[in-house]
Amino acid sequence: MSTVAPARDRGPAHRAADTGRPRRPHRRLSSSLSSLSWSSLLYVAPALAFFGVFVLYPIGVSVWYSFYAYDGLTVGTPVGWDNYTAVFTDSQLRAALLHSLLLLFFYAALPVSVGLLLAGAMSRIRVYGLTLFRAVLFVPQILSSVVVAVAWRNLLAEDGPVNAVLRAVGLGRFATSWLGNFDTALPSIGVVGTWVEYGLCMVLFLSGIVAIDRSTYEAARLDGAGAVREFFSITLPALRPQISIALILTVTFALRNFDLIWNTTRGGPGTSTTVPSLYVYQDAFQNRMLGRASALAIVLTVVILLVVVAVQLLLRERDGTRSGPVRRGLARRGLERSRLARPAGKKAQS
Amino acid sequence: MKSVRREARSGVRPERAGAPRRAWGAAAAVALAAALACAGCSPPGAGKTATAGTQSFVTEPVTxxxxxxxxxxxxxxxxxxxxxxxxxxxxxxxxxxxxxxxxxxxxxxxxxxxxxxxxxxxxxxxxxxxxxxxxxxxxxxxxxxxxxxxxxxxxxxxxxxxxxxxxxxxxxxxxxxxxxxxxxxxxxxxPISEVQGIYYNKALLKSLGLQPPQSLSDLEKQLPVVEKAGKQPVMLGNSDQYAATHIFSDLAATEQDPTAIRDWIGGKANTTFATTGNEKAADTMADWAKKGYFGSGYDGLSNEDAIARFAKGSGAYFVGGSWNGAKLDPEKFGFGALTTGGAGATxxxxxxxxxxxxxxxxxxxxxxxxxxxxxxxxxxxxxxxxxxxxVRAANSLQSQTLDALKRTIAAGTQVGYYDWSATDMLTVMGGGLQEVMAGRTSSADFTKAVQDTWRKARESK
Incomplete structure (x- = not known):
């Protein structure tokens, strides 16, 4: 603690000159408000202003509206927590949330698995034209979601290519109007989501794999590890940060998913593909119930944040930072990781 | 070894130490933003003033x-x-x-x-x-x-x-x-009006020896004939959930007094959607769907795609409205109303x-x-x-449509559209009809759900 106190009194200029001592603890603790430097704030001011106006302010407005019955035009009437009660008691919304949870599997779990599989395969097998494959597999991620929706609407149509293939291989009895059938609509939209997201996951994982020291693979192979063992013992643990990021992105995408559904089924047939964000749109823009839409949007945001925090905690737990027996066991892995990340012998970042 | 471990510790721990602080920071930022947006927590919309009443009255045509x-x-x-x-x-x-x-x-x-x-x-x-x-x-x-x-x-x-x-x-x-x-x-x-009715493929009807249907009973006799000939009777694209509601309203208008429908749509007190006429219309929809008169997979087809397919020759009939006419070849297609007038609106x-x-x-x-x-x-x-x-029509399809419109207006069957009755009616009714047609809901439950939505909309006014 004694090394900390002086740091508070030092300005940034002084700190820059101070090269002889390990600086990280200082910088970390000096992030408290007391050492907030106005000149450094100036550098982030434009970004901060942008963030404030286009992110924080709208969130604030949503929170404010969520306590009123407001049509966007005439003076709103305060309703207390009524809008929130409505969100939690509406049976249609509960059904929509269940649909979202099922979509989590298709939008997050599947893309990450497929991405891992592809990345693992691509890193081990020498593929000619790898760049091309990588680019092509990434394309779904760059396409506008409206384009994706229209394309898949045609692919999955009663007389579309998917059914044509099924019929060609003698599976014609399974052919159906995929998006128009009460039982297949939701999984079909899920598959579209998988198709959109797996490219992103794969590219993330490939970049992670590149950073793995090849010598660890050699060592593993010398020890007689096969492809599967190599994948689970080296690739998978090393990719934990990338998996965490991929999950955060895909989970967010899954829970706030709107455009794909709006442009394929509009929540139908019946209510079989409704999701919460669909109701946010309908309440805000069709029903002019901005209060209820805001409340639902806030709840949805909190749910997404909670899930993301849970994902982060789950995947960060083993970073070798805990004290006690767990840490000792895991420190080894942390050690492995730091070796993987930086060639041994190179000095700690300073 | 020692140095590596220290590096690992110092490299990671600060993140953990920072996490709760960041969370608090984010919470504080949101609270601050809410406070800023709230501006003294007056109700939203309070600052706006209406500017009506400054207009001068028009008594003579504007010169x-x-x-x-x-x-x-x-x-x-x-x-x-x-x-x-x-x-x-x-x-x-x-x-x-x-x-x-x-x-x-x-x-x-x-x-x-x-x-x-x-x-x-x-x-x-x-x-x-x-x-x-x-x-x-x-x-x-x-x-x-x-x-x-x-x-x-x-x-x-x-x-x-x-x-x-x-x-x-x-x-x-x-x-x-x-x-x-x-x-x-x-x-x-x-300045623009719309009339609902039924478009038919002239050549297809002729090849089956059928006359253009003049009424709902004509149509009901013809549908099985077309179906038996291996053609799709009615082209329907219902993925946007509204096309089927137009067919439903055509059927419903033949089953009951148009004035009653118009009153219900306009929100007149003590009117109801749960009528035998509406239930019968919903049952007919379910029956037609079951018999395959709409083909299969209509819930996966958009209305735009359906009209394009009909224009290319698939389907004997297309139930829609005058707004679809521009996409059809006036030589190949005809238009008729199912009722004495036909439903429609401006x-x-x-x-x-x-x-x-x-x-x-x-x-x-x-x-x-x-x-x-x-x-x-x-x-x-x-x-x-x-x-x-x-106003003079340029071709037979236009004059048929115009004729249907004139008769609709004269007969007072221009009832408007059901979804005018509540802001979320299109969703409730469109989705509900999909369920009825798939045999997942009874027509009575459907009309009840629609009436509940109508009632809620009245209560919230």
């Missing part, structure tokens, strides 16, 4: 002199992009007659227009003249917030209250609170902003839309005018 007195002025308009062909012929003539006026139109797709026009109208510089949409979500909101000018004086001055188009003004009439329509002050005018009405500073020019523009000349141009561009006197 070129009155418009010229505005000086060089831009008439700012928002319109559905479907109006573009009509505007292309109306605007140049208007600008020639009133040289000091420049017309500036922002076109939007129907969905975009409906979603944004109310916000545009409530902004500080609203468009002078814009299209709304009948029902509570758009027109009702505009009237309630006093954003549009009443047009009773204009209608009386220009003679809209007499002649063929007079009854088409009803859906643009509202009570002053914006809570019920069909009666009351006039707030909008649409298209999105035009409104004059209460805050407009170019009201005389806006009035003159509306008047120019409500003329036989404009009516002819409307028909020429593939739609139906409300002013039908002296």
């Amino acid at each position: 070129t002199g009155q418009v010229a007195a505005l000086g060089d002025v831009t008439l700012r308009m928002w319109a559905d992009q479907a109006e573009k062909p009509l505007m292309k012929s109306v605007v140049p003539a208007f600008e020639k007659k009133y040289p000091n006026v420049t017309v500036d139109i922002t076109y939007k797709s129907f969905d975009d227009l409906v979603a944004t026009v109310v916000n545009a109208a409530s902004g500080s510089t609203p468009p002078d003249l814009f299209q709304g949409n009948i029902g509570y979500a758009v027109d009702g909101a505009l009237v309630k917030a006093k954003l549009v000018r009443p047009l009773d004086d204009v209608a009386a001055t220009y003679g809209w209250l007499t002649g063929t188009g007079a009854s088409t003004l009803a859906p643009a009439r509202w009570n002053s609170a914006g809570t019920a329509f069909g009666d009351g002050n006039l707030y909008g005018m649409s 298209a999105s009405p035009w409104h004059i902003a209460a805050a407009s500073k170019a009201t005389p020019a806006a009035v003159a523009f509306l008047a120019a839309l409500h003329t036989p000349e404009a009516g002819q141009k409307i028909l020429d561009t593939g739609r139906l005018p409300v002013v039908t006197d002296g």
Whole structure:
């Protein structure tokens, strides 16, 4: 603690000159408000202003509206927590949330698995034209979601290519109007989501794999590890940060998913593909119930944040930072990781 | 070894130490933003003031002199992009007659227009003249917030209250609170009308030895014949959930008094959707769906795709409305109404902003839309005018459609659309019909769900 106190009194200029001592603890603790430097704030001011106006302010407005019955035009009437009660008691919304949870599997779990599989395969097998494959597999991620929706609407149509293939291989009895059938609509939209997201996951994982020291693979192979063992013992643990990021992105995408559904089924047939964000749109823009839409949007945001925090905690737990027996066991892995990340012998970042 | 471990520790721990602090920071930022946005926590919308009441009353048709007195002025308009062909012929003539006026139109797709026009109208510089949409979500909101000018004086001055188009003004009439329509002050005018009915493929019917259906019972006799011949009887694309509601309303209008339907749509007290006529219509829909008259996979096909397929020759019938006609070859397809008239409505009405500073020019523009000349141009561009006197059709499909419209208006069966009755009615009814047609809900449960939505909408007013 004694090394900390002086740091508070030092300005940034002084700190820059101070090269002889390990600086990280200082910088970390000096992030408290007391050492907030106005000149450094100036550098982030434009970004901060942008963030404030286009992110924080709208969130604030949503929170404010969520306590009123407001049509966007005439003076709103305060309703207390009524809008929130409505969100939690509406049976249609509960059904929509269940649909979202099922979509989590298709939008997050599947893309990450497929991405891992592809990345693992691509890193081990020498593929000619790898760049091309990588680019092509990434394309779904760059396409506008409206384009994706229209394309898949045609692919999955009663007389579309998917059914044509099924019929060609003698599976014609399974052919159906995929998006128009009460039982297949939701999984079909899920598959579209998988198709959109797996490219992103794969590219993330490939970049992670590149950073793995090849010598660890050699060592593993010398020890007689096969492809599967190599994948689970080296690739998978090393990719934990990338998996965490991929999950955060895909989970967010899954829970706030709107455009794909709006442009394929509009929540139908019946209510079989409704999701919460669909109701946010309908309440805000069709029903002019901005209060209820805001409340639902806030709840949805909190749910997404909670899930993301849970994902982060789950995947960060083993970073070798805990004290006690767990840490000792895991420190080894942390050690492995730091070796993987930086060639041994190179000095700690300073 | 030691150095590595220390590095690992110092490299990671700060993140953990920082996490809760960051969370608090984020929470504080959101709270701050909420406080800023809340601005003393007055109710939202409190700062806005309506600017109605500054308009002068129109007693004589607007003269070129009155418009010229505005000086060089831009008439700012928002319109559905479907109006573009009509505007292309109306605007140049208007600008020639009133040289000091420049017309500036922002076109939007129907969905975009409906979603944004109310916000545009409530902004500080609203468009002078814009299209709304009948029902509570758009027109009702505009009237309630006093954003549009009443047009009773204009209608009386220009003679809209007499002649063929007079009854088409009803859906643009509202009570002053914006809570019920069909009666009351006039707030909008649409020069375009719509009629629902059934399109048929002439060649296909002829090859099966069938005459164009004149009534619902004709159609019910023909459907199995077409089906047995291995052709799809009715082309339907219902993924947008609204196409089937049009078929339903055609069937429902044959089963009951059109006035009762219109009253229910307008929100008249003590009316109900749970009638035997509506249940029967829903049962017919389910029956047709079960018998395969709509083909399979209609819930996965969009209405746009369905009309394109019908235009290419698949399907013997297409139940829709005059707005679909522009996409069909007038030589190959015919149109008929199922009832003595057929259901229908007016298209999105035009409104004059209460805050407009170019009201005389806006009035003159509306008047120019409500003329036989404009009516002819409307028909020429593939739609139906409300002013039908002296308007001549160019082909048999147009004259059939125009004929159906005239009979509809005369018979009083222009009931409007069900989804006008509540802002979320299209979703409830469209989704509900999908369930009925798939045999997942009974027609009684369907009409009850629709009535519940209607009742909730009334209670929240």
